[in-house]
Amino acid sequence: MPINAWFLVAMVCSLGGYGAYLVGLRRHLVQPNRASWLIWSAGTAVEAATYRALNPHAVQSWVFLLAAASCIIVTVAIWRRGAWESPSVSETACMAANLAALAIWLAFRETFWAHMMIVAVVPLGFWPTWVSVWQDRTRERSPAWGLWTIADLATLLVATHVSVAGGPARLGEYAYILTELLCHASVWFMIGLATINPLRSLGSWSGRFHVLDAYAPAANLFSIAETHLGKAVYAAAGFAEGAEIVRFTGRRFRADKVPGMLHGARDRFVQITPDHYMGPSGRIDDLINHSCEPNAGLRFDGDTVMLVAIRAIGPGEEISWDYSTTLSGSDWYMVCQCRSPDCRRVIGNFDTLPPERQAWFRVRGLVAPYLRANVPITANERAA
Structure with missing residues (x-):
């Protein structure tokens, strides 16, 4: 598939994932962890900025900029729908780690190491959501996680076909994409564990596969x-x-x-x-x-x-x-x-x-x- 086609798949799946999640949020079909989304809204903005600084001509950087903007929109929507709860100890630690990465970048202007620290703490941002999904998989039963995983995979394919300088830039490029891919895929698989089938998160009905089955209208009880x-x-x-x-x-x-x-x-x-x-x-x-x-x-x-x-x-x-x-x-x-x-x-x-x-x-x-x-x-x- 041509590089432009993979880039289009990445953009459409990423934006589609955020759109599907907003629909689920509006219809009370998902119960997001506010701490994770607050971390992601700050972290994705820094990730997108440092990635673009390391790879100024990489077309895939536009995927991350779009994701950062969409993430902030979802976080604002979550914030407006309910009162904020005090974070747990683990959530506070995750937030502190992200703030430390921000401080390193702003204080020392070490773009590469700031970016690598952000990459390292990405799983910490996912930790509150992993805990939430482990307690109740229905809290995150949304097609969004599958779409984000596909978007990350398409972005990785874009990166492997685009010629960039070697060394730290190449390491930072792949580290971020792979980490995002693994984290999104992990939630996708956790949602599907009830049937040992990650496609469950995209919905099924009468044994047939339906992408938006999770949003099919049901009788109002x-x-x-x-x-x-x-x-x-x-x-x-x-x-x-x-x-x-x-x-x-x-x-x-x-x-x-x-x-x-x-x-x-x-x-x-x-x-x-x-x-x-x-x-x-x-x-x-x-x-x-x-x-x-x-x-x-x-x-x-x-x-x-x-x-x-x-x-x-x-x-x-x-x-x-x-x-x-x-x-x-x-x-x-x-x-x-x-x-x-x-x-x-x-x-x-x-x-x-x-x-x-x-x-x-x-x-x-x-x-x-x-x-x-x-x-x-x-x-x-x-x-x-």
Whole structure:
């Protein structure tokens, strides 16, 4: 294939990847790691600049300039869609390494070594996303990762056909392209691990391959409306008893890292172990309200937290669960305004529930594991 054709493939795939990712972001089909994108938006700009300085006449440098601009656009879109969360220790280390590379370039004007340091810390920028995908592959199920991998491969083919000076410039050129290729491909393969098939990230249906299957319109299962409590989630379609409704996702926090004095819409933390909480996801699970007479409950299966229907839920009915079913040893409480006939008025730890109500939740597996561990279920509870 002529060099100009590979260059065109690289440009189209790179731009197409960012376009597909923006579509996924808009439709809540991806859950990007904000730390990674903040690192990439700064790092890609420096990478593009240092690469162009080392290879001033290389046509492939335009691919990196386009990627840098697109990366910044995606980062701004992510920033505008939700509140920023404090970075973890590993995310902070990744950011510090990128800042160090920037400082070397700006302070010493050593373009080659600044570029090589940026190349070395590229995997650090991917680390938060690798962790996020390892926890839940659906967070990054987007055709974008496949398109970026193909773009990197096409860029590598462009570089091998373009005659440039040898020495440091050639080393810096290949090091950056290969590192980007391996990092993008690694996420692509991680997304496809469920079927040992990296093409899964591009979507499939009825055994046939469809590039944009991930974005095929599906029946809308929920609607959002305002109530006296603020936003609430309603069923747009019916759910049978025992049906899975929505998976709860969000970043894990140690109990001592959960912000205090949170109220209202900012209080979106769910206790998942005695010492850990799940933070807000920015998705629909954040908006599901409490009820003392709920129609749904949380079921824990390993690291998966799934909201399931505990009775049949009809279209137009508000979906709710009992917040006390995950709380233990917490000083959190809430004045309840659910307006159900059996409203408890104040919501607190699981042990504040009447014993018969505790048994009702426990026998159905609708409490956090640490609330049912080593507690035998009696025959009377099974009959409840």
